[in-house]
Amino acid sequence: MIPISYNVRSLAVRKTTTFATGFGIALVVFVLAASQMLALGVQKTLGKAGDPSHAFVMRKGADAELSSAIETPKVGLILAGPGVKKDASGKAEGVGEIVVVLALNRADAPDQISNVQLRGIPDDGLGFRDNLHIIAGRPAKPGADEVIIGKRLRGVFKGLDLGQKFEIKKNRQAEVVGVFEAGGASYESEVLADVETVRTSFGREGIVSSVTVKLEGPEKFDAFKAAMNSDKQLGLNAMRETEYYEKQSEGTAKLITFLGGAIVFFFSIGAIIGATITMYAAVSHRRKEVGTLRALGFSRLTILSSFLLESTILAFLGGAVGALCSLAMGLVHFSMMNMASWSEITFSFDPSPQIIARGLVIGALMGVVGGFLPAFRASRISPVEAMRD
């Protein structure tokens, strides 16, 4: 009907207000997309380690590895549970690991101390994690005071980089001999060492924090869990590994989504009001043009649609800019406290097509909402009145 070029060029003529309005909408879409990308990044980081055919066992009542302790003799019982996969030599595939917290000086602020998770793994612990790869250096030797670190810890703490040493306990140095990556999983923010090294350094002889076993398949889990949880004397609780990691990340992801949503809510009210004011100004500025179009025979509905389209184009373009800028957040990584383990975990913004699409739709929608009243007013302009101005 009325060509879109009319709207686009009218927007281009009023550069300043168009820019200001588009900026407001860009900001909203940016915050929206970035917070969702962060929530997704958190979920990916904390949830990636999970495998549905892995079962994860902790002491009953513990909600994180740090507060769980299982006596070593029970590890054998767990590995003997129903459905646990055996390797070629008939050995049950599973690892008992111990997790403790290291307090280390930060590299960027040497007088500040933050926590890092130190995970003690048995000799076969590295092989157990299929997604873990050494990307620099070599694996730690069993029994030696050597560790490997997740790639996201590099340079964050004093002494925590390849070839450097740090105090694992008072007067006992451990050397970083390797760096690993693990497809973005949470232990990319952990230090891995031999289980005995950790036990002797922290006085935790005879216990592990958790036991992870490979099952013959995901469907074997229910029977395994029943066997673990039914024995009151064992005092154990089995979860799917995926379920465990999701639980760990749920709270954080929800918090970020909620905070992002709250900011977006208030910002978007501002941006919608901005769009409304801009479009009201455009309508009153173009009364005579509208009157002319009406005289030529364009209907009220056509006028309404044209102005609605104009604010939608404006908002869509603003939103597209915001979405584009949010993609740049993909380059940003930052650390925050993991509430579950009280240690530093590094997060990233994870873009997804859905997040970008949602941002674009919500941006355009703000144009529709903000533009409706002005467009309605435009459609009510009487051509006779407009010509008398």
Next chain:
Amino acid sequence: MSALIKLEKVGKTYFRGKEPIEVLKDLDLEMPEGAFEALMGPSGSGKSTLLNLIAGLDSVTSGTISVSGVNLGAMSEGQRAHWRSQNVGFIFQTYNLLPVLTAAENVELPLLLAPLSSAERKTRSLTALRAVGLEERGHHRPDQLSGGQQQRVAIARAIVTDPKIIVADEPTGDLDRVSANQILELLVKMNKELKKTIVMVTHDPAAAERASIVRHLDKGQLT
């Protein structure tokens, strides 16, 4: 010549708040097909009001207006808009071209309401621009044209849909003598060659001289 436009006992009253302003009163008028009518009169006498009624832009308070036997009073607002797009070409004192569109796009605008292909629209708007001598200026925007040229583009826009009637409200009011004469010559040409019935409101006796019929309006009455 038969009457194309027929007004019977037409009254038009505006309200300023609660206070009625009777602009036209019991007006009887017949305008023959193919005429070039000039409406003169002091300002505030109701010339524009009458023109807007004839053009189907406004509705009567009492009486009837019919054009080619069609009663405009019986139409809804939407029907009148559609009727205007097919039957009336508008020329305004201030040209009223859309400033962000080129001359050619402005001329093409009314054709967007007709069932025509893009190619047909382009051909017709070029023909209309040629008729006003501006086929070279199609890609120019209104602010790149003189007042006289803008009014010629407006004339092209008024004739592009091939309407029966052209209404012009003081079409030379903002122009110098030379440009005004060009516009008046074009209107005469549209009237003679294209057989358009033209109703023109004007203050200017020199403009009225070009018309075939001149009427005087005073205080809502023909004199």
